[in-house]
Amino acid sequence: MKRLKVTVEGKSYEVEVEILDEGSVAPAPRRASSGGGTRVAAPVAAPKPKAAAPTAAAGGSVASPLAAVVVSIDVNIGDMVEEGQKLVTLEAMKMNTIVAAPAAGKVTAIHAKAGDGVEEGQALVDVA
Numbered sequence: 001m002k003r004l005k006v007t008v009e010g011k012s013y014e015v016e017v018e019i020l021d022e023g024s025v026a027p028a029p030r031r032a033s034s035g036g037g038t039r040v041a042a043p044v045a046a047p048k049p050k051a052a053a054p055t056a057a058a059g060g061s062v063a064s065p066l067a068a069v070v071v072s073i074d075v076n077i078g079d080m081v082e083e084g085q086k087l088v089t090l091e092a093m094k095m096n097t098i099v100a101a102p103a104a105g106k107v108t109a110i111h112a113k114a115g116d117g118v119e120e121g122q123a124l125v126d127v128a
Contacts (some may be wrong), residue, residue, distance in 0.1 A: 017053035058109070062099060068092035070116045075125065079107045087125045090118070101127055 002017050068090035075087050081101040088099040109126035112118055 064118045
């Protein structure tokens with residue numbers, strides 16, 4: 001083990017570094033000692049992604065399942081839609097999410113346009 005002092009953005013940290021020879025196996029990670037060093041949090045499992053099921057708000061509104069940017073509105077006012085038909089495409093964290101009609105009906109209002117930022121639960125389209 002070799003003790004080193006590392007400075008990050010003006011703050012100094014004392015660290016222990018083990019130099020491994022080629023062919024040697026790294027030991028299991030150890031907890032940081034309480035000797036004034038910085039503790040590193042253990043990795044946390046990523047949360048399970050939520051299903052992007054469309055949610056119907058009051059009055060037949062289809063709400064955004066997440067905070068995102070509207071990529072496209074795929075219907076027009078007056079269009080008849082089938083259950084499961086794509087209504088809106090959203091983008092969050094470089095991933096597209098399709099918002100589909102929860103039931104068959106007629107598009108009576110559109111509450112967003114391409115490029116708009118929307119919040120989770122915000123009405124996107126009304127289907128009656």
